[in-house]
Amino acid sequence: MRARKDRFILAINPGSTSTKIAVYNNDKEIYVEEINYTLQDLSKYTSVMDQLDFRKFNILSCLKNAGFALDGFVCIVGRGGRLKPIPAGTYLVNEAMLRELKKNSEHASTLGAFLAKDIADRIGVTSYVVDPISVDEMDDLARVTGIPGIQRESIFHALNQKAVARRAAVALNMTYSKANLIVAHLGGGISIGVHKKGKVVDVNNALYGDGPFAPTRSGGLPAWACVEYAVSGKYTLDDLKKNIMTRGGVAAYLGTDDMKVVKEMARQGDREARIVYEAMAYQIAKEIGAGAAVLSGKVDAIVFTGGLAYDNKFVNLIRKRIGFIARVLVYPGSNEMNALVQGVLRVLRHKEKAKEYR
Numbered sequence: 547m548r549a550r551k552d553r554f555i556l557a558i559n560p561g562s563t564s565t566k567i568a569v570y571n572n573d574k575e576i577y578v579e580e581i582n583y584t585l586q587d588l589s590k591y592t593s594v595m596d597q598l599d600f601r602k603f604n605i606l607s608c609l610k611n612a613g614f615a616l617d618g619f620v621c622i623v624g625r626g627g628r629l630k631p632i633p634a635g636t637y638l639v640n641e642a643m644l645r646e647l648k649k650n651s652e653h654a655s656t657l658g659a660f661l662a663k664d665i666a667d668r669i670g671v672t673s674y675v676v677d678p679i680s681v682d683e684m685d686d687l688a689r690v691t692g693i694p695g696i697q698r699e700s701i702f703h704a705l706n707q708k709a710v711a712r713r714a715a716v717a718l719n720m721t722y723s724k725a726n727l728i729v730a731h732l733g734g735g736i737s738i739g740v741h742k743k744g745k746v747v748d749v750n751n752a753l754y755g756d757g758p759f760a761p762t763r764s765g766g767l768p769a770w771a772c773v774e775y776a777v778s779g780k781y782t783l784d785d786l787k788k789n790i791m792t793r794g795g796v797a798a799y800l801g802t803d804d805m806k807v808v809k810e811m812a813r814q815g816d817r818e819a820r821i822v823y824e825a826m827a828y829q830i831a832k833e834i835g836a837g838a839a840v841l842s843g844k845v846d847a848i849v850f851t852g853g854l855a856y857d858n859k860f861v862n863l864i865r866k867r868i869g870f871i872a873r874v875l876v877y878p879g880s881n882e883m884n885a886l887v888q889g890v891l892r893v894l895r896h897k898e899k900a901k902e903y904r
Contacts, residue, residue: 562734568883624658626678676889683745702737709885732854758829761803764794827863845872
């Protein structure tokens with residue numbers, strides 16, 4: 547049998563508190579590294595875009611130390627940031643995409659396309675993103691709020707949600723296009739997606755303060771109190787945005803976004819830590835219950851994924867409230883690196899055509 551041609555691909559996934567990189571030879575992962583950052587590491591940068599060179603240096607250092615030469619890669623793929631609402635798929639990184647990303651650069655995922663293109667351009671190969679956070683399949687009913695001119699947006703962990711939803715469908719002996727699933731991505735940000743027969747018809751805006759609070763994000767806030775908070779004169783617009791996106795949630799209450807630390811604080815008798823830990827699980831369960839209502843109770847499975855899904859105690863706090871709805875499947879950690887590479891391989895193997903962002 548003829549040996550399969552080597553095809554080395556570098557995947558880059560910038561998150562709010564980490565940068566994950568992986569090297570694949572076709573479908574096989576041969577190297578993975580997670581570069582973790584503390585709030586103190588990132589506090590010296592006034593914006594996400596300011597972190598670009600810092601994160602790029604870390605990536606190149608890791609690759610060099612692991613013995614990988616850049617000119618060995620056939621392409622580079624990065625996590626997609628916030629673009630205009632677009633269909634799911636694999637996209638070429640182009641100047642139109644980078645211009646759009648600069649307008650919406652509050653989240654670290656923005657850096658994925660810039661990091662991929664910068665490194666790819668050095669060696670003359672193509673750069674891609676797959677299923678950016680702005681993939682939009684929401685039903686019109688899900689967009690409506692109580693104020694004309696303000697509507698709910700689809701901004702979520704589309705890449706990982708789609709990947710684990712397909713995995714769950716296989717476990718259920720179903721196709722993704724036939725399954726009704728509720729997927730809870732539990733990480734630095736939290737998104738609860740309602741997957742109805744292959745489309746995410748409703749999901750909380752995991753970036754701009756919708757749904758459950760998270761390790762560094764405020765989640766949904768009481769509207770009246772939020773308005774009073776905003777016009778109090780105590781905060782600039784930049785302060786308000788950071789308090790919602792990067793300095794809210796668990797970190798705002800306890801001074802840390804490390805849920806292992808929070809769990810230990812609670813175990814040792816810290817009452818506030820216990821309440822915050824349990825309240826986050828409580829809010830996630832409420833959001834899942836709402837998702838079940840969207841599906842009229844016809845839920846094939848509830849799927850947990852993301853870093854917090856490794857914490858059995860945390861998952862069980864949620865499970866005891868929602869286990870009556872449907873079967874629960876747990877896929878801890880992130881499936882995003884493989885999902886990025888699979889998106890590119892579908893293009894390289896001519897099973898799918900790369901889309902061009904316009």
